[in-house]
Amino acid sequence: MTSKVESRGRRSPPGSRRGRRIIVAIATSADGYIARPDGDVEWLNRRPHTFDYGMREFYSTIDTILWGRKTYDWLLKYYKEKGRTKGLFDTKLANYVFSRNPPKTAAPGVEFVSGPVKAFARRLRAMPGKQIWMMGGGELIASFLDAGEIDEFDIHVIPVFIGKGIPLVAARHRDVPLRLLATRKYPDGVVRLRYEVRRHG
Numbered sequence: 001m002t003s004k005v006e007s008r009g010r011r012s013p014p015g016s017r018r019g020r021r022i023i024v025a026i027a028t029s030a031d032g033y034i035a036r037p038d039g040d041v042e043w044l045n046r047r048p049h050t051f052d053y054g055m056r057e058f059y060s061t062i063d064t065i066l067w068g069r070k071t072y073d074w075l076l077k078y079y080k081e082k083g084r085t086k087g088l089f090d091t092k093l094a095n096y097v098f099s100r101n102p103p104k105t106a107a108p109g110v111e112f113v114s115g116p117v118k119a120f121a122r123r124l125r126a127m128p129g130k131q132i133w134m135m136g137g138g139e140l141i142a143s144f145l146d147a148g149e150i151d152e153f154d155i156h157v158i159p160v161f162i163g164k165g166i167p168l169v170a171a172r173h174r175d176v177p178l179r180l181l182a183t184r185k186y187p188d189g190v191v192r193l194r195y196e197v198r199r200h201g
């Protein structure tokens with residue numbers, strides 16, 4: 001993986017005890033889903049690309065992306081339907097896909113990970129580098145959150161209800177307090193919410 005020591009901007013607070021931050025950056029419907037039950041995100045993709053909602057700036061702060069296997073599969077299928085066969089993943093970044101049963105081959109630029117989330121996160125944080133983008137989906141976010149390994153949620157709330165679907169965090173009893181870091185509203189009704197996960201003790 002890349003090992004640039006550089007770490008930019010407010011996302012890397014000096015003196016952070018845990019090193020590199022793991023940040024969920026994701027879009028949800030206003031009723032809290034990241035996709036329809038079958039994985040469909042047309043409700044998200046159909047939006048005009050008028051704003052980048054700060055994603056370019058965010059992208060410049062990361063050098064690693066964490067993917068759930070279902071999100072990885074979804075992306076491969078999406079690219080296949082579009083006829084795109086090359087440059088599927090940004091090979092300048094480290095792309096880790098989590099699976100308990102990884103396939104024998106991976107797309108270029110991708111590495112499969114199977115071990116316990118906590119040990120992996122600790123190893124990753126201990127390495128020099130930029131911030132880490134937790135892409136999701138909801139099952140992988142839940143695994144990291146329940147292991148105490150998510151630092152921040154950067155959520156773009158899309159002004160649409162989709163009724164049912166895959167939740168931002170896979171369902172399980174929780175009580176996780178959040179601290180609001182920032183809000184921003186866009187003229188098209190999208191709201192960006194940045195929350196820090198508060199730690200006990």
Ligand SMILES: NC(=O)c1ccc[n+]([C@@H]2O[C@H](COP(=O)([O-])OP(=O)(O)OC[C@H]3O[C@@H](n4cnc5c(N)ncnc54)[C@H](OP(=O)(O)O)[C@@H]3O)[C@@H](O)[C@H]2O)c1
Binds near residue numbers: 034069102
């Ligand atoms: N709205 C957005 O911005 C956005 C962003 C990302 C994703 N999505 C959508 O989210 C959907 C997928 O979300 P999802 O919640 O169903 O699935 P997911 O989190 O993408 O993937 C779940 C899979 O990840 C692996 N996994 C999860 N926890 C693990 C752990 N602790 N150790 C090892 N492997 C682990 C398992 O793979 P195995 O089954 O192989 O073991 C599990 O089945 C897709 O449709 C995608 O389009 C939307």
